[in-house]
Amino acid sequence: MHPTDISRLVELLDEDITAFDCAQLCRGADGMAYCCKTQNFVPVLYREEQTYWNERGAHWQEYPVTVKEEAALSVGQVFCSCALSTCQRDLRSLSCRTYPLEPYFGYSGEFLGLTFLATASEVDRETGRLRCPLSRQYRSIRQQFINKTTLFFDQLLALRPEEKEAYLQSSRRHRKRHRECGIQIIVLRPDDAVLEKINL
Ligand code: SF4
Numbered sequence: 001m002h003p004t005d006i007s008r009l010v011e012l013l014d015e016d017i018t019a020f021d022c023a024q025l026c027r028g029a030d031g032m033a034y035c036c037k038t039q040n041f042v043p044v045l046y047r048e049e050q051t052y053w054n055e056r057g058a059h060w061q062e063y064p065v066t067v068k069e070e071a072a073l074s075v076g077q078v079f080c081s082c083a084l085s086t087c088q089r090d091l092r093s094l095s096c097r098t099y100p101l102e103p104y105f106g107y108s109g110e111f112l113g114l115t116f117l118a119t120a121s122e123v124d125r126e127t128g129r130l131r132c133p134l135s136r137q138y139r140s141i142r143q144q145f146i147n148k149t150t151l152f153f154d155q156l157l158a159l160r161p162e163e164k165e166a167y168l169q170s171s172r173r174h175r176k177r178h179r180e181c182g183i184q185i186i187v188l189r190p191d192d193a194v195l196e197k198i199n200l
């Protein structure tokens with residue numbers, strides 16, 4: 001990905017997800033947000049993106065993962081950690097900026113909106129709490145964030161159409177979880193309509 005593409009995508013993800021600091025909902029005793037601990041979430045960066053941020057003062061470093069985890073990546077992606085105890089918000093990766101959301105595609109492959117990563121909406125076995133509390137408090141997510149993040153994924157997939165298949169598979173898994181375990185699929189749409197149906 002060219003640096004100008006990355007700049008354009010970063011601009012789209014400059015909105016705050018909520019009107020308040022959502023880390024208030026999940027911060028541990030160590031003061032860190034749940035999603036900023038590598039045992040909970042490891043951001044995926046494009047290799048060019050890693051260079052892009054590090055040239056601007058970040059310290060994104062490759063993070064060791066299992067062979068299975070690495071196999072799930074698209075070409076040119078790498079798991080990274082930011083090595084920060086206090087976030088430098090301007091140097092957040094694209095992956096940090098979209099967490100806890102991903103695109104949701106309907107049965108016919110149409111892009112319907114954004115849904116929560118399965119790993120964000122599960123209960124953490126260690127704490128017994130929801131991994132990302134926003135997956136329950138989704139009405140706190142700002143509409144402008146939803147609008148811009150939807151546009152971001154639209155433009156990202158235009159640049160990297162090969163990534164669509166992974167999101168299609170993920171959407172199918174969401175439907176399977178719903179059918180088998182009754183887990184609700186929440187879709188946040190850019191037009192302000194929240195869909196909470198099963199037949200998406
Ligand atoms: S996105 Fe979720 S897990 Fe991350 S800081 Fe906000 S509430 Fe916590």
Ligand code: SF4
Pocket residue numbers: 035036037043082083084085086087088089091092093096
């Ligand atoms: S850059 Fe900020 S948001 Fe991203 S993992 Fe590091 S501390 Fe968390």
